[in-house]
Amino acid sequence: MSGEISVNNLNVSYADKEVIKNVSFSFQTGKLIGIIGPNGAGKSTMIKAALGLISKKSGTITFEGKSLEAVRKKIAYVPQRSNIDWDFPIIVQDTVLLGTYPKLGVFHRPAKKEKLWAKECLEKVGMADFAKRQIGELSGGQQQRVFLARALAQEAEYFFLDEPFVGIDVSSExxxxxxxxxLKAAGKTIFVVHHDLGKVEAYFDDLILLNGELVGAGPVREVFCNEKIQQAYQTSHIQLTGLGVGV
Incomplete structure (x- = not known):
């Protein structure tokens, strides 16, 4: 359906163990959507399976009525920092320049236009002064900014970020x-795997609450409640009022 991103009947198994079971949801585009749940809930697995980065047992994802393959060049994915080889011999400006490759095609290399655009993306995240640094020399927050700049360089319509705020400084966050x-104000759609419950209401429009199975999906005000949070985290000790947020 036009104007929506939909995941239907997503199932993922590792060594015959179900990790994601019958997950389905739909969201309007132009939203900032958080994905929360306890450790081991399958948040990262869900994103990677939906985007075809890992194999799945079943399930489809559609983007405004189009298949994943039809819009793949319009998707920017930022993995967890722990999944990146920070010793790889590449400098910051070349890392961001990689974001321009999907639109160039296989036999074309970035020209002056792409290099200027990569520089502009670096400036937007406040990292232009680090353009010549090797990525492993940066702090966690700086590394995350660089990979966001690479995503911006793609000029994507759909953004998927896996734990972008873990291990970074307050200013980078x-x-x-x-x-x-x-990006949301410009009509882009952003999914963010997130762990800090105290910032859910300030950051997101909609929410996916997961623990292997879908516990809730919809507007934050509907999903982010004590009952659903306690169900997902399988504990009665989490009280949202204690986090300084509503119930």
Missing amino acids: KVIIDILKE
Whole structure:
């Protein structure tokens, strides 16, 4: 259906163990959507399976009525920092330049136009002064900014970020969330795997609450409640009022 991103009947198994079971949801485009749940809930697995980065047992994802393959060049994926080889011999500006490759095609290399655009994306995340640094020399927050700049360089319509705020400084987190909100205001759709329950209401429009199976999906005000959170985290000790947020 036009105007929606839909995941239907997603199932993922590892060594005959179900990790994601019968997950289905739909969201309007132009939203900032959080994905939360306890450790081991399958949040990262769900994103990677939906995007075809790992194998799945069943399930489909559609983007405004189009298949994954039809829109793949319009998708930007930012993996967890722990999944990136920070010793790889590449400097910051070349990392961001990689974001321009999907639109160039196989036999074309970035020209002056692409290099200027990559520089502009670096400036947007406040990392232009680090353009010549090797990525492994950066702090966690700086690394995350660089990979967001690479995503911006893709000029994508759909963004998927896996735990972008883990292990980074407060100023980097503010830079990143401000840019994500700007992208949303420009009509982009952003999915973010997130762990800090205290910032859910401030950051997101909609929410996916997961623990192997879908516990809730919809507007934050409907999903982010004590009953659903306690069901997902399988504990009565989490009280949202204690986090300084509503119930």
